[in-house]
Amino acid sequence: MGSSFHCSIIGTCLTTAELRQILVKIGLPRVDKESDHELHGRAVVLAGQRDFGSRLLQKALDRRHQSALIQFGKARNDAELRALWANAVEKAEIPGAYWAVLTHAQTTEELARQAFGEVHILSHLVGAANRADIRRLRTLEAENAALQEKVARQQQQLRNVVVQRDATIANLQDMLGKAISEQAGASLAERADSANGDTASQLIFDLRRRLASATANRERLERRVCALTLERDQERQLRRSVELRAQEQRAELQAAEHALEAAFPLRDQAERSFPNLAGTTVLYVGGRAHQVPKLQVLAERTGADFVHHDGGIEDRSGLLEARVARADVVFFPVDCVSHNAVAVIKRICRHATKPYVALRSSGLSSFTAALQAMALQRHAPVVSEQNAEMGPIA
Numbered sequence: 001m002g003s004s005f006h007c008s009i010i011g012t013c014l015t016t017a018e019l020r021q022i023l024v025k026i027g028l029p030r031v032d033k034e035s036d037h038e039l040h041g042r043a044v045v046l047a048g049q050r051d052f053g054s055r056l057l058q059k060a061l062d063r064r065h066q067s068a069l070i071q072f073g074k075a076r077n078d079a080e081l082r083a084l085w086a087n088a089v090e091k092a093e094i095p096g097a098y099w100a101v102l103t104h105a106q107t108t109e110e111l112a113r114q115a116f117g118e119v120h121i122l123s124h125l126v127g128a129a130n131r132a133d134i135r136r137l138r139t140l141e142a143e144n145a146a147l148q149e150k151v152a153r154q155q156q157q158l159r160n161v162v163v164q165r166d167a168t169i170a171n172l173q174d175m176l177g178k179a180i181s182e183q184a185g186a187s188l189a190e191r192a193d194s195a196n197g198d199t200a201s202q203l204i205f206d207l208r209r210r211l212a213s214a215t216a217n218r219e220r221l222e223r224r225v226c227a228l229t230l231e232r233d234q235e236r237q238l239r240r241s242v243e244l245r246a247q248e249q250r251a252e253l254q255a256a257e258h259a260l261e262a263a264f265p266l267r268d269q270a271e272r273s274f275p276n277l278a279g280t281t282v283l284y285v286g287g288r289a290h291q292v293p294k295l296q297v298l299a300e301r302t303g304a305d306f307v308h309h310d311g312g313i314e315d316r317s318g319l320l321e322a323r324v325a326r327a328d329v330v331f332f333p334v335d336c337v338s339h340n341a342v343a344v345i346k347r348i349c350r351h352a353t354k355p356y357v358a359l360r361s362s363g364l365s366s367f368t369a370a371l372q373a374m375a376l377q378r379h380a381p382v383v384s385e386q387n388a389e390m391g392p393i394a
Contacts, residue, residue, distance in 0.1 A: 005102060005112070006047040008119050010040060013061055013095045019043050022060055026053045061099050068096030069103070078108050085115060092297070094119060140246040147239045151232060158228050165221045172214045179207040252365040275375030278303030282371075283327035285320065285345060286311040286337030287362045295367055302371055311341035324348045329355045331370060333362035 010019070016036045023031040023042060031039070046053040062069065068088075075081045081104060088097030101107055101115050183204050282304045284295055292308050299306035309323050311332075321344060324330055330345050342358075349356040357374070359366040 001102060003048050005116060006044045007040075008116055009061070009099065009102065010043045010047060010057075011123070012119055013065065013099045014043070014057075016040075018060060018064070022053075022056050025056060065096035065099045068093070068100040072097070072100035072104055075104065075106060077106055078111060081106055082111060085111070089118060090297075094122070136249055140242060140249055144239060144242045144246060147235060147242060151235050151239065154228060154232050154235070158225060158232070161221055161225060161228075165218055168214055169218060172211050175207055176211060179204050248360065248369075252360075252369045275302045275372045277371065277375055277378065280304045280374075280378070281307060281326060281328045283307045283309065283323050283330045284367070285309050285324075285330060285332040285341050287333050288336055291362060291364065294364055298364065298368055298371065302375065304371075309341075311338045320344050321348060324354075325352065327354075329357065329374060331357050331359055331367065333359040333366065335360075336362040 016039060019039050020031060023039065023046075026046075028042065031042075034042070043057065047057055048054075072081065072084055075084055081101060085097055085101050088094065098115055098119055102112055183200050277299075280303075282299050284292070284299075284306065285308075287295065287308075287310075289310070296306040296308070307323055307327060309320050312320065320341060324345055325348060330349060332342060332345060345356055348354070355374075357370050359370055
């Protein structure tokens with residue numbers, strides 16, 4: 001087998017844990033401390049050598065994908081091999097089928113290149129979807145950190161204002177007490193010395209004026225404290241909203257990882273679990289045309305029947321009402337659906353007490369997360385909309 005296939009075979013047909021076990025068994029140093037990328041590189045180099053290590057890789061691949069090797073071994077010519085490969089791609093059973101095709105005696109160079117190209121393009125699609133979700137999550141986390149820092153800074157300013165106000169009041173009260181005491185003493189001495197009495201009166205007048213000014217300043221500070229408290233509460237509410245959005249992003253990333261695990265299974269088919277929506281008719285309105293086949297595959301994995309309507313672009317808008325009435329649940333992405341279609345969906349669903357879900361985006365991760373949530377709530381369905389900020393509606 002050509003060395004150009006080694007990288008795709010190692011990355012697609014073996015898990016990182018299996019690679020690490022094989023390299024440890026060979027006795028390579030520092031294998032337990034190397035990153036996944038370093039492990040992958042060492043395994044690719046090992047695959048190109050004719051020694052004990054490459055034989056271990058061969059045995060591990062044959063043992064892991066034995067069922068696929070048996071199934072593909074029944075093919076007697078190139079046409080039967082192509083049919084089995086196309087069926088495996090449609091069912092997202094890529095790793096075993098890829099290894100079986102590349103090692104089959106009847107595989108032509110053209111078929112091997114075709115399988116290699118499809119696996120290569122699929123890895124790009126998966127990486128692009130993950131990068132977009134991770135970028136959105138990092139943006140939300142940065143916004144959350146900035147809001148927390150702003151709230152902490154405002155709380156510190158509030159504490160400083162309150163401490164300063166209390167110190168000013170205490171100082172004025174002390175000065176007033178002294179002034180009253182001096183006024184009493186001046187009243188007794190006034191009979192003997194009227195000049196001293198005039199000085200005490202002037203002092204009392206000055207102190208009262210200063211007290212009035214301090215009182216007005218205190219009231220102004222209290223109003224400022226109230227305003228800052230209100231602003232702090234608003235910032236806390238905004239921070240909670242951002243945290244909720246971050247949680248939704250994490251849920252969608254987790255759902256995307258489950259979908260990727262389904263496309264590149266890390267264990268046998270019998271060990272995999274998908275949301276169970278058997279007997280449920282799912283209507284998806286709007287979205288992007290190139291995503292519809294992928295959405296259908298995800299829905300059918302759960303056992304659901306998938307129906308699509310583009311919202312009135314090419315499909316007749318009159319068909320939408322009939323399809324909504326027929327569906328058990330309606331999904332639509334808020335960033336790629338018409339206003340008229342949304343109005344029809346909400347009107348019919350509310351009249352028929354039927355659930356509908358407004359997806360945050362037209363991506364696969366939002367749809368996968370919604371399917372999982374629907375599977376958990378299928379015994380107690382409620383009409384709900386995801387908490388997401390509405391983007392421009394096409």
